[in-house]
Amino acid sequence: MRRKASPILRRTWSIVLFVALLLQTIGFNPEVQANADVQQLGGSDAKLTAATNYELPERTKDGLIFHAWNWSFDNITRNLPELAQAGFKAVQTSPIQASKEGLTEGSKWWILYQPINFKIGNSQLGSRDDFRRLCQEADKYGISIIVDVVANHTGNAGGGNQQYQPAHNVDPVIKNNSYSWHEARGVENWNDRWQVTQWGIGLPDLNTSNQELQDIIIGFLNDAISLGADGFRFDAAKHIELPNDPGGSNFWPRVLGSLNNKDKLFNYGEVLQGGADNFAGYANYLSLSASSYGNSVRSAVGYHGDINVDAAQSFNANNVSPSKLVTWVESHDTYANDNSESTGLNDWQIKMGWVIIASRAETTSLFFNRPTGGGKFANRLGDAGNTLWKDPDIVAVNKFHNAMVGQDEYIRTQGNQIMQVERGTKGMTIVNLGGNAQINSPTRLEDGVYQNKANGGGSFTVSNGRITGHLDGGRIAVLYSAAQQTPTISVDPGEGSFYTDSVNVRINYSNANSATYTLNGGPATPFSSGDRVSIGAGTPIGSTFVLKLVAANLSGQTEKMFRYTKEEPSSGMTVHFYKPSGWGAPNIYYYDDSVTPLREGSAWPGVAMQDEGNGWYVYRAPDWTQAKVIFNSNGNQIPGSQMPGYAVSGERWIKEGQITSQNPHGTKPTVTINKPEGAFQGDSQEITLNYTDADSGTYRLNGGLLLPTTN
Numbered sequence: 001m002r003r004k005a006s007p008i009l010r011r012t013w014s015i016v017l018f019v020a021l022l023l024q025t026i027g028f029n030p031e032v033q034a035n036a037d038v039q040q041l042g043g044s045d046a047k048l049t050a051a052t053n054y055e056l057p058e059r060t061k062d063g064l065i066f067h068a069w070n071w072s073f074d075n076i077t078r079n080l081p082e083l084a085q086a087g088f089k090a091v092q093t094s095p096i097q098a099s100k101e102g103l104t105e106g107s108k109w110w111i112l113y114q115p116i117n118f119k120i121g122n123s124q125l126g127s128r129d130d131f132r133r134l135c136q137e138a139d140k141y142g143i144s145i146i147v148d149v150v151a152n153h154t155g156n157a158g159g160g161n162q163q164y165q166p167a168h169n170v171d172p173v174i175k176n177n178s179y180s181w182h183e184a185r186g187v188e189n190w191n192d193r194w195q196v197t198q199w200g201i202g203l204p205d206l207n208t209s210n211q212e213l214q215d216i217i218i219g220f221l222n223d224a225i226s227l228g229a230d231g232f233r234f235d236a237a238k239h240i241e242l243p244n245d246p247g248g249s250n251f252w253p254r255v256l257g258s259l260n261n262k263d264k265l266f267n268y269g270e271v272l273q274g275g276a277d278n279f280a281g282y283a284n285y286l287s288l289s290a291s292s293y294g295n296s297v298r299s300a301v302g303y304h305g306d307i308n309v310d311a312a313q314s315f316n317a318n319n320v321s322p323s324k325l326v327t328w329v330e331s332h333d334t335y336a337n338d339n340s341e342s343t344g345l346n347d348w349q350i351k352m353g354w355v356i357i358a359s360r361a362e363t364t365s366l367f368f369n370r371p372t373g374g375g376k377f378a379n380r381l382g383d384a385g386n387t388l389w390k391d392p393d394i395v396a397v398n399k400f401h402n403a404m405v406g407q408d409e410y411i412r413t414q415g416n417q418i419m420q421v422e423r424g425t426k427g428m429t430i431v432n433l434g435g436n437a438q439i440n441s442p443t444r445l446e447d448g449v450y451q452n453k454a455n456g457g458g459s460f461t462v463s464n465g466r467i468t469g470h471l472d473g474g475r476i477a478v479l480y481s482a483a484q485q486t487p488t489i490s491v492d493p494g495e496g497s498f499y500t501d502s503v504n505v506r507i508n509y510s511n512a513n514s515a516t517y518t519l520n521g522g523p524a525t526p527f528s529s530g531d532r533v534s535i536g537a538g539t540p541i542g543s544t545f546v547l548k549l550v551a552a553n554l555s556g557q558t559e560k561m562f563r564y565t566k567e568e569p570s571s572g573m574t575v576h577f578y579k580p581s582g583w584g585a586p587n588i589y590y591y592d593d594s595v596t597p598l599r600e601g602s603a604w605p606g607v608a609m610q611d612e613g614n615g616w617y618v619y620r621a622p623d624w625t626q627a628k629v630i631f632n633s634n635g636n637q638i639p640g641s642q643m644p645g646y647a648v649s650g651e652r653w654i655k656e657g658q659i660t661s662q663n664p665h666g667t668k669p670t671v672t673i674n675k676p677e678g679a680f681q682g683d684s685q686e687i688t689l690n691y692t693d694a695d696s697g698t699y700r701l702n703g704g705l706l707l708p709t710t711n
Contacts, residue, residue, distance in 0.1 A: 054084040055402055060144040060231055060266035061287070061323075062405045063089020064358055064398055065366040066389060069332050070094050070109055072382035073126035073134040074641045077604050079384065084141035086389060087398025090266070091138065092146040092233055092366065096131060096224070098122045100155030100167040106377030109336055113235060114155030114203065117171040118220035120227070124381040126642055128227070129591075129598055135228020136603040144230035146266065151217050151255075152236040153203040166204045179210050190275035197241040208240045209249030218258045225260050234286070237269025242281045252285040266364075268326045279318045287364065290325040292316040297329050297357060298342060300419075300433075301349040307433045309419040312356050313411055315363070322362040329353035330368050336376070343376055347388055348474065352431055355397045355476050359421040359429040361409035365401075367394075382641070396454040396478040400427060403480055412441055418471075427480030428467070432456075435473040443467040450479035487512035487551035487558040493607065495547075495562035499572075499622040502537035503564060504608060505547065506530065512551035512558075520546055536566045572622035575629055575648055576663065578615050578655035583633040585611065588619045590627040591645065605632050614665065616653075625649060671697065 057063040066088040068076050076091055083091060097115035102123040112124060120128040135145050154174070155167040164184035166175050174180045182205040187195045199205060206213060221232060234240070241248045259265060268287035271279055282288055293315050299305055300312035317325055329350055330342035345353075357365045371379035372386040379385060388394070400423075407424030414420070417434030425444050445462045452458050454476045460469030471477050492506040508529045509515045516524040517533060527533075535545045547562045579586055589606030592599040601607065601621055609617035609631075621627070628645030631638045631654075638657075639645060646659055653660045674688040689699060 054087070054141065055399070056084065056087070056089045056142045057402055057405050060090050060146070061364050062402075063144075063364070064401055065090040065092050065146060065326070065364060067092045067332065067366050067368045068094075069369050069385060070106070070112070070124070070371075070379065070381045071369070071384050072124070072641060073130040074604075074637075075382065075384045077130075077134045077137050078635060080137055080141050080143060082390065084143055086395045087402055088143070088367070088389070089402070090144040090146050090230070093148055094125060095148045095150050095235070096120050096122065096125060097150060097220075099124065100169060104381045106371055106379045106381065106383075109332070109377070109381065111155075112381070113150055114153075114167070115150050116155050116167055116169050117174070118216050119171075120220070120223060123642075126382075129593070130642070131224075132227040132598075133600075133604045139228065140603070144266065145228060146231045146233055147224050147229050148233045148235060149221070150235045151206070151208065152239050153200065153205050156203050163202055164200050164204050170204075174206075174213065174216070177210075177212070180207055180213050181205065182207050193276040193278060194246045196276045197239055197245055198247050201236060201239055205239070208251045209247075211254075214251060214255055218255055221255070222258075222260050225265070230264070231266035231268075234267070234269040237282060237286075237288075238271040238277055242278060242285075244281065245278065252282075256285055268364075273316075273318070280320050283320045283324045287324045287326055288317075288320060289331070290315055290317050290327045290363070291331070293325070293357075294328050294330060294334065294342075297327075297353045298345065298349070300356065301352045302433065303342070303345055303349055306416075308416045309356075309413050309431065309433065310416060312353075312419065313413075322360075325363045326366055327357045327360075327363045328366045328368060329357065331366075332368060335368065335370060340376075347391075350388065351391060351393055352433060352476070354394055355429060355431050356419060356421070358397045358401045359409075359423070361404070361407065361423060393454045393476055393478075397429060397476070400429060400453070400478045400480060403427065410444060414439070414441060423480075428477075429479070430471055430477040432471045432473060432475055432477075437471050437473070438468075439471055439477075440466065440468050445479070448481070450481070453478040453480075486556060487515075487553055489515075489549045489551050489558055489560045491547070491549070491562050495564055497565045497567045498536065499567050500610060500618075500620050502534050502610070504532045504534050504610065505562075505564070506532050506608075507547075507549055509549070509551035509558075511553060513553045515549065515551040517550075518548045524550070535564055539566060541566055541568050567622075572620060573624040573627060573649065574618065574620045574651040575609075576612070576616050576618050576651075576653040577609060577631050578653075579617055579633075580636070580638070580656075583636055585609065586617055586631045586633045589630045589632065589645070590619075590621065590624070592624070592627050593644075594626075601627070606630070616663075616665075629654075 064087065066083055068091050076093070095112045095115060098117050098119060099111045099122050100114050100116050101111055103111045104124060120131055138145050154170050156163045157165040157167050164186065182198050182200065184204065185199050187199045187201060189195055208214070240251055242252060243250055256262065256267060268289060269282055271277055271282050271288045273279055273292045279288065296311045296316060300309050301307065315322055315325060330345060334342035354367060367389055369385035369389060371377060373379065404423040404427055407426055410422040412420040417432065418437060419431045420428055420441060422428045422444055425446050428443065428445060430439060439460065442465055443462055445467060447462050450460045450462065452460065456471055456475035456477055458470060460467055460477065460479055488510045490508045507517055507527055510529065514526065516526050518524050519533065519535065533547065535547065536543060543566045545564045547564065550557060550559045575588060577586060577588065586609050587606040588609050589604050590601045601624070607619065609619045612618045626649035628647050630645040646654060648659065653663050655664055672690045675685065
């Protein structure tokens with residue numbers, strides 16, 4: 001259709017007409033766009049800050065281990081922010097080797113301890129790539145990954161006379177080599193060191209003195225290290241011979257001495273005390289599980305007897321240094337084995353026992369995560385366990401532990417129900433397992449008033465070498481003054497080029513009382529850690545933006561500047577995703593497994609997608625032509641856990657599992673005019689208006705009436 005313009009419209013009408021037609025055709029609100037260059041958004045994922053935000057120790061041994069028993073790699077990955085926030089330095093996985101069967105019932109947990117090879121990945125926990133992504137993501141939070149390793153035995157062929165025969169699917173390189181195996185019989189005398197190390201424990205016993213087998217194990221361990229493992233827990237270490245044992249071998253010095261990055265690894269062995277354990281001998285090579293101390297702690301909190309905190313003072317570790325011990329209230333064996341040694345512990349007893357062991361100096365403590373729900377084995381293998389680890393008292397003592405690294409300990413008791421663990425002159429925990437109590441005790445703490453950081457609340461006063469205060473029964477006190485840290489600042493994504501109309505930058509700070517940002521020298525705007533700033537919408541290609549962040553506390557101020565440049569979109573990969581009901585803003589994780597090593601766009605959970613309206617979100621990867629994609633939001637994931645991503649290339653739309661090359665809701669309308677905007681000569685100018693992929697169109701001229709038009 002052609003219409004003649006009024007002569008008074010000369011310089012501006014074509015711009016107004018074109019913009020009005022375009023925006024109304026696609027249903028866009030120009031008033032929103034006018035203010036979209038800098039848009040501050042509330043951040044629900046403010047936890048994704050630098051590792052320093054969590055004040056975790058530098059060394060694994062100085063921190064606390066969370067035993068993610070039977071958790072899949074992906075479930076651990078999803079919980080890393082909260083684990084770091086809860087003060088856990090390390091996460092211990094269940095065995096990552098392939099198991100002889102794909103069982104997933106919770107009561108079949110033992111299947112993970114019947115491996116068939118020394119390769120990474122199994123059907124219960126996830127693939128090698130899942131493990132790699134876990135390690136990469138853990139690094140962002142300063143969390144170490146400790147792998148449970150089964151090197152003493154393999155899966156068996158069945159019960160009865162088959163229990164000492166290897167399963168049919170054991171790696172043929174091992175299975176078919178007669179030198180890979182010890183004699184096929186079980187231990188008869190647990191006080192006989194030869195039998196303990198050379199005969200079986202109900203499973204086919206590997207000949208760990210065989211150097212060909214050692215080489216296979218070394219290769220497996222170094223592969224895990226190459227993917228990011230930070231240490232190992234050796235299952236049934238007591239049954240792998242030491243050099244000075246009858247029939248001894250060089251397994252421990254050779255295997256551990258051949259590991260890459262060995263000086264930074266944290267390794268410990270399951271050497272259950274009792275019988276012919278040679279406990280102190282293993283301490284020459286690695287740290288050890290303090291199983292007897294676990295028994296003592298359970299007794300101290302009144303499990304199967306009267307409360308008596310004195311029981312938890314001695315480590316009862318055959319004179320092995322506390323610095324070589326891994327302590328626990330319970331382990332997966334004491335919980336899950338048939339004798340249910342610790343299964344009857346209640347949550348309060350577990351928590352009180354944890355406060356005792358995590359308060360102490362030198363040792364490395366492990367928190368065992370039980371299954372969630374009712375029953376001993378409520379979970380399926382791969383599921384996350386219960387949430388007791390998030391209890392505020394547990395978190396408070398974890399942070400105390402991390403703040404007290406390097407401080408010695410002094411233990412005092414008040415009767416048989418109250419224990420005080422002092423750490424240097426800096427802090428103290430008090431565990432009250434009895435009734436309401438007045439604390440009046442000598443102390444080495446510095447004078448002052450200490451606020452209880454645990455749920456018990458209240459304050460305690462230290463004056464002239466004594467501490468006084470009130471603590472309710474069944475409660476704990478966590479007392480120390482946290483040092484003021486230097487403010488830190490980070491952004492995500494980092495500075496650089498972006499290829500979309502705008503980029504949403506998550507801005508974070510830690511250890512600060514306040515923070516502001518400015519954009520291109522504009523006004524300083526206060527923000528909260530985890531907020532987002534939207535940069536670049538509606539600006540020309542080539543525009544540069546300088547984002548300045550300033551964070552301050554009483555100790556000082558940190559200031560950083562980040563530069564972003566808007567670049568021309570290339571012919572890369574564009575993915576549109578229709579957000580399911582109940583989801584928050586989705587992330588996209590994309591990777592290419594057709595190449596070796598696997599290529600990924602960003603570590604799990606990927607990068608935030610941009611809202612393009614009507615439930616659709618978009619992400620453009622200019623340097624990619626194809627990938628597999630997984631979408632996730634607040635624990636939701638499509639495709640599901642341990643499933644491969646959707647294969648896409650070019651531009652694709654994905655809704656409810658359907659992948660299409662065009663928007664299933666229809667193509668967006670476009671509008672064009674046949675004359676460039678700008679000045680024109682003469683009294684009037686004829687303009688041809690065109691649109692495509694639309695049923696109708698309208699235009700408005702200089703804010704006048706809305707008029708219909710046709711192509």
